[in-house]
Amino acid sequence: MTLRVLWLSLAGAALIGAAWFASHRFSRIEPTAPAVSRAVFRRPPPYKPPTPPFSDAQLQQFLNDARKAEAISDPLQRCLAYPNPPGLDWSSAATSAYCRYQLDPAVKQEEAFQLIRTGHADELDRRFAEIMHEPHTRPDEQDVLDRTFNIDFAKGSDTVRGLMDAWKRQSPNSPFALAASGMAYVAMAQQARGSEYAANTAQSSFDSMERLVQRARADLDAAVKLDPQVTPAYGAMIYAAALTSDGNYALSAARRGLAVEPASYMIYTRLVWMAQPKWDGNVPLMRRFIAGAQRHAKDNPLLLLLLSENTGGEQSVEDTPCMPESQYDLYKNLFAEPGRTGMLVSAGWSARHCNRTDLSVVFRSELLRFDPSKIDRRQERVFDLVSLGQPEWALSEGNALVALAPQDESSYEARGVAYETMGQADHAIEDYEQALRVNPDDTWNLIELGNLYVSAKHDWDKGWAIAEHLLQTHPEEQRGWLLRARIQREQPRAGLDQTVSDFIARFGNGPDQQIWIMQMKPQPQLTHAAANGHG
Helix, strand or coil: CCHHHHHHHHHCCHHHHHHHHHHHHHCCCCCCCCCCCCCCCCCCCCCCCCCCCCCHHHHHHHHHHHHHHHCCCCHHHHHHHCCCCCCCCCCHHHHHHHHHHHHCCCCCHHHHHHHHHCCCHHHHHHHHHHHHHCCCCCHHHCCHHHHHHHHHHCCCCHHHHHHHHHHHHHCCCCHHHHHHHHHHHHHHHHHHHCCCCHHHCCHHHHHHHHHHHHHHHHHHHHHHHHCCCCCHHHHHHHHHHHHHCCHHHHHHHHHHHHHHCCCCHHHHHHHHHHCCHHHCCCHHHHHHHHHHHHCCCCCCHHHHHHHHHCCCCHHHHHCCCCCHHHHHHHHHHHCCCCCCHHHHHHHHHHHHHCCCHHHHHHHHHHHHHHCCCCHHHHHHHHHHHHHCCCHHHHHHHHHHHHHHCCCCHHHHHHHHHHHHHCCCHHHHHHHHHHHHHHCCCCHHHHHHHHHHHHHHHCCHHHHHHHHHHHHHHCCCCHHHHHHHHHHHHHCCCCCHHHHHHHHHHHHCCCHHHHHHHHHHCCCCCCCHHHHCCCC
């Protein structure tokens, strides 16, 4: 069953589907060419650059407030204290609800695991039964069972898998144990599938995913058969259905889940995610799901987060053109309300790709507000902080990242950039060298270290060794050729003309290569008169 049929079944709106089909079909008919107007053509108005979404002062205030909030140790309180993006007025109800959805389980994971380890799974079942049947009247109390299961059990690790099996052995008739086990199986299936497109995914990965999805479905189906009120199971069913493109199963899960909880964020967000064009859905279908969710936003402000996906979800954000108008519209319109963490990841990538450091730092900071576990995005943000004149904060972040991820070369690179910006070349070199010990083939780090050897230490031999290594292992990397030419020009060292000639032989000398060639060639010397101010 297609996703379009899924929507029509959920909404009971056959006329809407028929109208869409007709408009889609008739849009393929070539329209009759309109008569050419005889009106006098007027010169278009002069181009006016778009107004930025916030001022420099607003950005600096945001950065100051964000840094203060990030000093709060408790993740939930940090999230609640975090500033909204400059120039935007996010709903306080939505941000508070999302902070709790991401960071505030009703039963902490370690507490749940300890009850299972010590043979007290019956107590865990009792706690969840109380949570499920408690009335939740405050906006940020919505989806409390869903968020607890999502935070505690939607993990694909061996540790979680073993504990879920132990829980089922202790409580074989517990719908909560079965739902949690099913969620863990779905997470394992996603890990087995990987994040690559189907063409780049091995068949063995699909086979493993299928086996795990079948186990997940068995547990999830058993959970809702025992108790249809266990809402986390329905969201996990839709996720499992998306992995295997099973629209019938998604339809059944959505119908039953929305009958229990019409304002379920987990169900609606999974439906919208499944309907993305990159998963063979389409934007009109996504918008219908989002519109259906907004009818319940007064009862569950989490549903406001779906508004940021109206143009097609994550891929549409990543495909945003690198034009100021497009980037500003993305910021002001698409993110007028908070977006899911996945959307914020895509927005941060798009802004960085378009060299919009100001937008990038905002998107990545808001992502870390809701999900501080994103170490890779935190590493990337250090480069934004350096570019925006925040080297001390960048260094503080670098120190924290090295402590959190000492086996990740990107942590040392991030701190090295902060040191380099602050003029502490020796510390920067130490970090870049440590990053190379972790990953000797990191081309960015090799080039940065080579340039630092040359510019700060005038250690021509070390710089030359890196340049030669790059040309042998990564001759396609233009910056390696530039490093080699720089040493030949500035030391000086013989062979500059040959380096330029070899570069042109490999890359050509077209307009797109001229910026490289001009940097490699000898720089014209000032005449004596010009040097003395008489030229």
